Amino acid sequence: MTRSTLSYVVAVLLLGSIVLLPMLFLVKSSFMTSAVVFQELLTQLIPSYIYTIWVAVCATIISVVCGFSLASFFWLYKQHGVVDIIQCMFAIPYALVAFFVLVFFSSHGLLVRSITLIFGEQVQESMPDLIHNTTGLSIVLGYIWKQIPFSYMLYLSRFRRIGDRYLNAARVCGATVRKSILHVFAPMMTTTTIPLAIILFTYNYFGYEVGYIAGTSKPRLLSVHIMELFGSANREVKQSSFAAMLLVYGGALLVAGIAVILWQLCKRLDVRKR
Template identity: 25%
Template structure:
């Protein structure tokens, strides 16, 4: 009897976490539809969703968050892919090089934000170096890279943090493909870069796209970087949702949940694409095993 209960006891922590997650998700979705009995709101409505897509400040926040997420994910994915390709072609997927690449992965996002402030702000290291060499006559002439409306500082911070993630996410598969089919292409006369672009990269495409989706969704819903490095106006979507949630007027709570609902909908769409890509990867592995 004890042996039969053991698997269920081992699963109990996961079950509890799943129940808590689903409870919070269902509560958030319910409140985003305007159903908050404690505040006297009992009728479901889509009015809050309609209002957030019609209010200029909320629309600008949504576009701002999407822009930051898209650019940071694209730059991190492209940079990480080619850095991983260089490591694979030089056969340096282990050892000192990969340990150096690993450093940004273990650094918390808040610490990365502080690094960016100390390096890229108008009182930071780069501004002081530019002033020292006479490139600018005053440190305030240094380009505004953080706290700007374009989110340049936030994007650079995400690229710094997530580029190594792409390297580790794709290194194992890329090394395996390059060491087998890539080497075969080189033995047949193809150059190393030709083998990389024509053989290795296409076979790793689904995994790379999966890494892109993970970074995109994370950057869309993250709070720390936009809060520490972002502009006052427009605000990133998670910051605006938090402000609506902590608004003194509790009638604003559904607005916060509706903003979170937008993040959830985009995340679900990315999760569906991720699932499709993983299914394709599994089918490719099965076909290669059959061959």
């Protein structure tokens, strides 16, 4: 075995172990759980599944679209000083974001206080509860506040690598700014969009802090549900949290498989390689 083959094997094993090792331990931890408990758990988890997927998909789509729009806007106007502001948001933890959401959008939060000050106290009764509603609005708001800067930075780096030449060519051909973004840059961004969407979706699917602080108690996010099972004093319930994690992770792997196939497909369809 040559040195390069050996190093290759070591790297693959090390990387693979990050995926496989915790998965194997999860399977082993779930061995003690019977099939009936698995079935019960699955029934229990279905509302949380729907709620979590809804929140994750909404937050991912909004973050990707807004990140792309912001990056293309600032790229066209060649003003990158704004990155300084956006980088601040990038460094702020999710726990803090959840706190900000609570401070602003709770029933006694700053938004309601400001509206009450302007329109009077009778308006407060007609205000919808932004934190404890089943649409997951507060969680989505928290996620996009943090993730738009992340997608903006990835898109901006891609714009920088592509450079001006396609934009100039489109302008020479008579394309408007809108058309050159939609028909030239957006298709070229698929190789950034797919991995970005994978990363964001994964985080949103498993994210805990925002859902724990600013989410509803029913339906709960999957991660919040699992942590609640784990925190239980009852040993059997605690044990079932591992089985629940396995079910949730299985769902995520299924999405991962589809996403990787999509990504490979997009790589083949990449306009630059045509």
